[in-house]
Amino acid sequence: MSDSKKLRALKEIRRKNLERNLLDVQLKGQDHYVFINERNKAQVVSKDGEWITEHIKTSILKFNFEIDKIEKMLVKDFTKEELKEYEKTSSKDV
Numbered sequence: 001m002s003d004s005k006k007l008r009a010l011k012e013i014r015r016k017n018l019e020r021n022l023l024d025v026q027l028k029g030q031d032h033y034v035f036i037n038e039r040n041k042a043q044v045v046s047k048d049g050e051w052i053t054e055h056i057k058t059s060i061l062k063f064n065f066e067i068d069k070i071e072k073m074l075v076k077d078f079t080k081e082e083l084k085e086y087e088k089t090s091s092k093d094v
Contacts (some may be wrong), residue, residue: 003075006075007073007075007089009056009075009086009089009090010073010078010082010083010086011070011071013078013082013085013089014070014073014078014082015040015067015070016083017043018063018066018067019036019040019063020037020050020071021059022034022059022063024062026055026059026063027056027059030042032052034060035044039067040067041063041064042060042063042064042067043060044056044057044060051083
């Protein structure tokens, strides 16, 4: 598999892991809807004037910051866990 395909797959793994962490850990039990847009960024969906906690704002900002960083990453920038996950998924594709 070429390095560009590997890098693309690793970036997608990172995006999915970040999204899973945001929704299942950071915002679990919160009373707001979170929408992931076409640029893979999170947006809070709520009624106008509804109060949004600082925790939600901070979680969304951190998530979007990490999403922006993904595009500049190289293969060497990914964690061992992400590389192992890639190896598992790529071995299934063979």
